[in-house]
Amino acid sequence: MTIQLIAIGKTDNTELQNLIADYVKRLGHYIKFELDIIPDLKNAKNLSEEQQKQKEGELILKKITTSDILVVLDEKGKQFSSKEFADGLQKRMNSGIKKLIFTIGGPYGFSDEVYSRANQKISLSKMTFSHQMVRLFVVEQIYRAFTILRNEPYHHD
Numbered sequence: 001m002t003i004q005l006i007a008i009g010k011t012d013n014t015e016l017q018n019l020i021a022d023y024v025k026r027l028g029h030y031i032k033f034e035l036d037i038i039p040d041l042k043n044a045k046n047l048s049e050e051q052q053k054q055k056e057g058e059l060i061l062k063k064i065t066t067s068d069i070l071v072v073l074d075e076k077g078k079q080f081s082s083k084e085f086a087d088g089l090q091k092r093m094n095s096g097i098k099k100l101i102f103t104i105g106g107p108y109g110f111s112d113e114v115y116s117r118a119n120q121k122i123s124l125s126k127m128t129f130s131h132q133m134v135r136l137f138v139v140e141q142i143y144r145a146f147t148i149l150r151n152e153p154y155h156h157d
Contacts, residue, residue, distance in 0.1 A: 001031065001032075001092070001093050001097060001098060001099065001100060002031070002033070002034060002098065002099045003027075003031055003032070003033050003099075003101075003102070003142060004034040004035075004099060004102070005033075005035050005101075005102045005103070005104070005135065005138055005139065005142075006036045006038065006060055006063055006101060006102070006103040006104070007035075007036070007037055007038070007103070007104040007131065007134075007135050008037075008038050008040070008056050008059075008060075008105060008106040008131065009037070009038070009039070009040040009106065009131060009132075010037055010039065011132045012132070013132060016132055016133065016135070016136055019136050020135055020136050020139055023136070023139040023142075023143050024139055026143050027139065027143050027146070030143075030146040030150075031146065033139075033142070035135075036063060038059045038060065038063075041056065041106075049108040052106060052107075052108055053105070053106065053108050053109060053111045054111045054113075056105060056106045056110075056111070057105075057112075057113050057114040058111075058113075060103055060105075060110075060114055061113060061114060061117060063101075064101060064117065065099070067098060067099070068097075068098075068099045068100075068101050069092060069097050069099070069100045069101065069120075070101050070103065070117055070118045070119050070120075071100065071101065071102045071103070071118065071119065071120045071122055072103050072114060072120075072121050072122075073102060073103065073104050073105075073123070073124065073134060073138065074105075074110070074115075074121045074122070075123050075128065077120070077122040078120075078121065078122055078123065079122070079123050079125070079126075080122065082141060082144050082145065082148065082155060083155075085122075085141060085145050086144070086145035086146075086148040086149050089142070089145045089146075089149070102138055102142075104135060104138070106131070107131065124138070124141070
């Protein structure tokens with residue numbers, strides 16, 4: 001199985017870039033992991049929120065095939081403990097899917113088409129985080145999930 005994270009817009013903060021890169025590298029010991037950054041929309045200031053969500057949604061959906069499992073990170077999604085998340089990841093791997101895609105939308109969230117295509121909505125917290133920080137949290141939680149599944153001493157209950 002391949003796990004992919006699709007995110008809108010680049011990460012400007014070099015410290016965050018370095019931390020994300022570290023977890024992406026660590027994940028390589030467990031699974032094929034891809035980080036796919038969709039560049040910020042050009043002239044986004046001239047677009048309404050709805051137009052921006054629509055255009056970003058089209059770019060996200062172009063990267064997804066019908067057999068991919070799509071998980072959107074959304075504040076209204078279901079929340080999991082790290083152990084529950086790890087168990088869910090194991091179930092996905094056991095099901096024989098080829099690609100599991102997590103996606104982080106732009107500043108206004110996702111288009112209706114992305115929500116319709118999503119197989120699952122998950123939330124990292126009831127709090128709001130910057131899109132750049134969410135990337136770090138997602139890759140760290142995926143890494144943590146693999147250490148939990150392998151009974152490695154990274155996670156403590």
